[in-house]
Amino acid sequence: MKWFSSRTNKVALIAPTLAVYLAYIVAPIFIAAYYSLTRFSGIGQPQFIGLDNYHRLLDDPLFAIALKNTVIVLVVTLALLIPGAFGLALLMRRSVRGMSAVRAINFSPAIIAPILVGLIWVFILDPQIGLVNNVLRAVGLEALALQWIGGPDLTPFSLAIVQSWQSLGYIATIFIAGLTLIPDELYEAAALDGASGSQKLFHITIPLLNETFKMSTILVITLVFKIFETVLQLTNGGPNHLSELLVTYMYNTTFTAGEYGYGMSIAVTTLAITFLAAAVILGLPALRRRLARTES
């Protein structure tokens, strides 16, 4: 095979994939970054305005709302999804009759198109026609029949619940995959040493799933930063942009308001925030290890 593994052949084989990567992944990022420095309506020539769009971001209350909402959705989703998916994976790992069906049912929300997920949850959360408030009213808990969507406060929390519902089975599947990689011998040895169930959990399972937790967290971050159709269907960002997330605000600014330049500055900022969040998650353990080494 040596004759084939020449550098020229390698380059020839890699070139098409690299070209696709450059054309459709790398180039658009640079193009977006360029347009973020312009005023552009999508027609004619873009007008270079330097960092004006980024200055405008700092003064834009709607961007601040979208950022705040995204952070709320991220934090609540992480808080619900990571422990929830881990717990579900522990339960689903058990060899019980019918568990395969349970796993399939849990995974099913992940394969429903997000636009349909939004539609389903409109009928659950809508303050007037939604299932939740109608049940609450029917059992005499009128005071708890809140404006889950469409109001100024609760929509991001509702979005986090919807996102968690949709992704729970998906993330749980990743945890199940991680759990199957832990050798049974470790649990057997721990049992011989008299370790309790919680001791096994905290001293074997969780430490050995460290990488799975990290990757799941990054996955959840990217999922949250891509939430779009669900918002569109639940509230369309309303009322008055109060339930926008960064992605929906970017879309509305770029394509509905026709402000391509400003929209791209939101896109670039969102990308930077996503990278930063991922870097923090990936970098924290390394930082912790370095600090531990310094202390010792």
Add this chain to the structure above:
Amino acid sequence: MRRTHGTVAVAVSTALLLAGCGGGSSDQSDDGRTRIDFAIHVANPQDQEPAFAAVVDAFEAQNPDIDVNLIGKEQSEHIRSIKMQSQSGNLPDMFWMLQASASELNDAGALLDLSDFLNANPDIASSLRPNMVEAFEDDSVQYGLPYQPLVTGLFYNLALFEENGLEVPETFDDLVAASEVFSAKGITTIAQGAKDPYSVWAFLTMLSRFGYFEKIEAILAGDEAFDNSDFVRFYEKIDLLRETGSFPQNVTTQSYFQAVESFTGGQAAMLDSGTWDVKKIEDSPVGQDVGFWWGPTFSDGVGEQNISSVVPSAPIVVNAQVAESEAKLAAIEKFLAFYYGPDGIQLMVDNQVPAMTDVDVSVDETEHPVFASVMEQVSSPAYTSQPAQPDLVVSEAVANAMYDSIYGVINGTYDPQQAAVVVQKAIDNER
């Protein structure tokens, strides 16, 4: 050398990929007919724009040597697509476009001046309502012609008014009084859906009754502010309607289409909409009881109060490159002559689209009672139309801020002053 090979391989692959993104248009269909590529803002013109589709079908039947190739996409996708095609110089031969964007395309030299067509067809030029033509003139260039007339206002359920001992309002005070009665009985006065922010047509006409067209040029030029006392007073009126419970309780989560359903289902007394909903209303259980109203007059309004809204909708424009093909240009001029001629206009009226010219048309009142009511209002000498719809004479960004400001007050998110400032900020951002 090897590095050079690698670089060349990547560059060639990338170039091939990008070249694959391009497209082209030819003058003829496969069957040898002259082809007009016409991009339209709905995905399925036959179902969603039956009047337009009927005119196209009739034109093709009359001109078997011409093929009108309709390219239908949902509106936002259509606009995105046109903007991208304008960047690559691949615009379709004819297309529907928002007015502000069409004006920009004209500035970029992408559109054909249709003055020659109007000069060659004086009958059409003189029969089109003046505001239908003037709206798409820029420095004596006629960059577009109206797609259809946009007739918007408030449909009302006469039976609901009568059941509640009310008369159809004329003034804003009448409207507030009616709203108080309806609210007390749990009936929505005006069906609106904030999930579709553009659905504020009647309120845009009300803005004209506070001097919008007298002020907007000065506002855009920076000589006056949008948050002036007259416009703030306009938002105060909406706020008063909100306080009296005129709007649906779930207005923030309701779409425009749900608002239409609540009206056609008899749960709302009025619907903010336009002639595109006439067929749906006529086919509904309330179809025989519905009339059409231009909206309230205001005792503290500014200028003319009897303002109607018979304005051009977005324009049809023609790609400037069409001039390079004699056959295609002739086919397009033939199409335009048919579209704005008596046959085209009557076909539109038959499909419940009001006439945009002054030619005589006939409406079957028994079969189309709601449309007849609209046409009666359109031809009423007591009303004068605003020159254009207020949101169509500003950029998309400012138009969106206007929608936000109106729904902001309807939703209770903004007070009247804040609402006016939202629009002013959008104008400031464009400077």
